[in-house]
Ligand SMILES: Nc1ncnc2c1ncn2[C@@H]1O[C@H](COP(=O)(O)OP(=O)(O)OP(=O)(O)O)[C@@H](O)[C@H]1O
């Protein structure tokens with residue numbers, strides 16, 4: 230194994246995937262909490278946060294158009310010097326597995342100018358070649374090259390709340406091979422959320438247990454159970470959402486009258502794209 234320079238910190242990019250319907254103050258807090266956590270270890274430097282709102286093809290009930298969700302996320306991060314919004318995922322016509330979004334962002338960091346970056350939603354290397362199958366390992370090939378011009382590539386880690394981690398256990402929602410690649414090759418940063426017991430969940434999953442060193446659990450001590458669902462509910466009832474979402478987001482929602490009983494009925498009765506895809510995959 231190559232000797233690591235103890236002074237050299239591993240650079241990390243945090244990627245949060247979700248509906249952001251709408252983005253809340255708590256979504257923004259996830260990034261701050263994760264960054265503090267990594268910096269407190271003394272081993273990592275968080276260089277960027279990316280918010281990737283899911284596309285309309287996800288078909289979740291009450292999901293308003295990606296256009297509005299991306300705009301709100303951009304407004305919310307306007308004052309952040311390290312968190313940005315990326316609309317690549319939401320501009321795809323089909324729903325994409327989260328693993329593909331991770332692959333895309335990792336590939337983009339490797340070759341930011343690549344024009345056919347869409348192709349990168351497939352694995353970076355051919356299967357069967359063990360070493361290269363680990364695209365997110367910190368800097369293995371570059372060290373060998375000894376080329377100072379080749380910058381080390383940051384690790385991309387999936388940032389989520391504990392409910393998303395626990396959703397790995399919902400039948401047909403996630404493919405086991407996707408979960409495996411996420412925890413093996415990328416890594417998870419999971420912020421605690423009321424009602425979840427992630428430690429137990431990891432203990433009960435062989436694959437998560439195996440890769441638990443790549444799953445970072447961050448305890449949120451200043452608990453705050455804001456959720457987009459509760460924001461939409463308050464809006465339908467004409468209640469204030471001030472101080473729960475950034476002022477600019479609140480203003481944008483009001484100006485465009487985004488959340489109504491009708492918007493909550495969008496995709497009612499439609500099967501979530503992830504479930505649909507996995508159900509049809511398992512039939513083939
Ligand atoms: N209060 C919270 N604490 C911890 N994680 C959170 C919190 N709110 C959102 N997240 C995380 O943010 C990511 C994006 O979540 P999402 O867009 O589904 O927001 P949400 O508030 O859960 O919305 P909804 O109520 O519509 O499901 C997920 O990983 C989710 O776990």
Ligand SMILES: NC(=O)c1ccc[n+]([C@@H]2O[C@H](COP(=O)(O)O)[C@@H](O)[C@H]2O)c1
Nearest residue numbers: 246247248283326327328402403404503
């Ligand atoms: N198999 C998968 O990759 C898979 C399954 C379910 C949800 N997801 C993602 O997780 C996020 C969940 O967001 P919500 O909690 O708002 O439903 C979305 O970004 C969605 O694309 C991924």
Ligand SMILES: [Zn+2]
Nearest residue numbers: 247248392456
């Ligand atoms: Zn959610």
